[in-house]
Amino acid sequence: xxxxxxxxxxxxxxxxxxxxxxxxxxxxxxxxxxxxxxxxxxxxxxxxxxxxxxxxxxxxxxxxxxxxxxxxxxxxxxxxxxxxxxxxxxxxxxxxxxxxxxxxxxxxxxxxxxxxxxxxxxxxxxxxxxxxxxxxxxxxxxxxxxxxxxxxxxxxxxxxxxxxxxxxxxxxxxxxxxxxxxxxxxxxxxxxxxxxxxxxxxxxxxxxxxxxxxxxxxxxxxxxxxxxxxxxxxxxxxxxxxxxxxxxxxxxxxxxxxxxxxxxxxxxxxxxxxxxxxxxxxxxxxxxxxxxxxxxxxxxxxxxxxxxxxxxxxxxxxxxxxxxxxxxxxxxxxxxxxxxxxxxxxxxxxxxxxx
Ligand code: BGC
Numbered sequence: 001x002x003x004x005x006x007x008x009x010x011x012x013x014x015x016x017x018x019x020x021x022x023x024x025x026x027x028x029x030x031x032x033x034x035x036x037x038x039x040x041x042x043x044x045x046x047x048x049x050x051x052x053x054x055x056x057x058x059x060x061x062x063x064x065x066x067x068x069x070x071x072x073x074x075x076x077x078x079x080x081x082x083x084x085x086x087x088x089x090x091x092x093x094x095x096x097x098x099x100x101x102x103x104x105x106x107x108x109x110x111x112x113x114x115x116x117x118x119x120x121x122x123x124x125x126x127x128x129x130x131x132x133x134x135x136x137x138x139x140x141x142x143x144x145x146x147x148x149x150x151x152x153x154x155x156x157x158x159x160x161x162x163x164x165x166x167x168x169x170x171x172x173x174x175x176x177x178x179x180x181x182x183x184x185x186x187x188x189x190x191x192x193x194x195x196x197x198x199x200x201x202x203x204x205x206x207x208x209x210x211x212x213x214x215x216x217x218x219x220x221x222x223x224x225x226x227x228x229x230x231x232x233x234x235x236x237x238x239x240x241x242x243x244x245x246x247x248x249x250x251x252x253x254x255x256x257x258x259x260x261x262x263x264x265x266x267x268x269x270x271x272x273x274x275x276x277x278x279x280x281x282x283x284x285x286x287x288x289x290x291x292x293x294x295x296x297x298x299x300x301x302x303x304x305x306x307x308x309x310x311x312x313x314x315x316x317x318x319x320x321x322x323x324x325x326x327x328x329x330x331x332x333x334x335x336x337x338x339x340x341x342x343x344x345x346x347x348x349x350x351x352x353x354x355x
Pocket of ligand 1: 052055103168303304
C-alpha cells in the first residue's frame with residue numbers, strides 16, 4: 001500500500017546533555033528511520049509523544065547516545081500515531097492507532113535477542129528509539145517494521161500515548177508474578193512506591209488484578225493522591241503509615257532509602273527506578289539477612305517485550321477513560337517541546353503534541 005510519503009516533516013532534535021541545542025527542524029520524510037527504512041515498514045503519522053524522566057536525563061544530563069556519526073538525536077520514546085500505510089500482510093490497516101516499540105535487538109544476536117526478548121538483551125548492544133543510537137518518535141511522521149507497531153483500541157484515542165510507560169509496568173508485574181509463584185506468596189496485596197506515571201500505572205494494573213493496592217508518595221496535595229483514591233487504592237504520604245501486610249512491592253522511585261525499606265517489607269520487590277547518584281544510603285547488612293531468611297526476591301526490570309506491550313494495550317483499553325485522562329496533566333506543542341522539561345507542581349504526565 002502506497003503513501004510512504006515524500007516531502008518534509010518537523011522533528012525535534014537535541015545534542016544529549018546540551019538543552020540549549022534543542023531545536024525543531026524540517027527533515028526529509030525519507031530520513032525518518034534511517035537506512036533500511038522502506039516499503040516493508042509501517043508509516044505512521046505521529047500524534048503525541050510523552051516526556052519521561054529518561055528524556056529529561058537525555059536532554060539535560062547527556063544520557064543515551066545519538067545515531068552513529070551524528071551529535072544530535074530525535075528524542076522521545078513514548079509514542080502514539082495513526083497508520084498512514086502498512087505493508088500487505090502486516091495485520092495493520094490505514095487509520096489504526098498504534099504505539100511504537102522502543103527497543104531493537106542487538107545485531108549479534110545474544111540468546112535473548114535471538115528469541116525477540118530484546119528487553120532482556122545480554123550484551124548491551126541493543127538500540128532504543130529516542131534513547132540509544134536510533135532517532136526517536138519526536139517527529140511528525142515515523143516508520144517501523146510492522147512487528148514494532150502495537151495496535152491500540154481505537155477508543156483510547158490520545159490516551160494511547162500511555163502505552164509505553166504501561167508496557168514497562170506490565171513487564172514489572174509479569175516479573176513479580178514469576179517470583180511470587182516461586183515462593184508460594186499469596187500475591188494479594190501490593191505496595192507501590194512513587195505516584196508518578198509509572199507508579200500510577202502499576203497501581204492500575206494491581207487493581208485490575210484484584211490486588212489490595214497501597215501507594216506511597218511524598219506529596220500530600222495535587223492530583224496524585226486523588227488519582228490513587230480514584231482507583232480504589234490507598235494513598236500514604238509516608239511508608240511508615242502502611243501497616244498492611246505486603247506481598248509484592250513495585251518500586252518506582254529509585255530513592256535508595258525507600259528501596260531498602262521496601263525490600264524489608266515485601267516478599268517480592270520489583271525495582272523499576274534508577275537510584276543513580278541520588279540519596280546514597282549506607283548498606284545495612286540486615287537487609288541481606290532478611291532476604292535470605294525470608295526467601296525474598298528482589299528483581300530489577302527495564303524496558304518491555306512485545307507481550308508486555310500487548311498486556312499494556314489491553315490494560316489501558318480496560319481502564320476508565322476519565323481516570324487515564326487525569327494522568328495527562330499538561331500538553332505542549334512540538335515547536336516548544338523544551339517547555340515540557342520544566343517540571344510544574346502538578347505535573348503527572350506531560351505530552352508533546354506533534355500536530
Ligand atoms: C524506557 C525504557 C528504556 C529505559 C532505559 C525508560 O525510560 O521506558 O524503554 O529501556 O528508559 O533506556
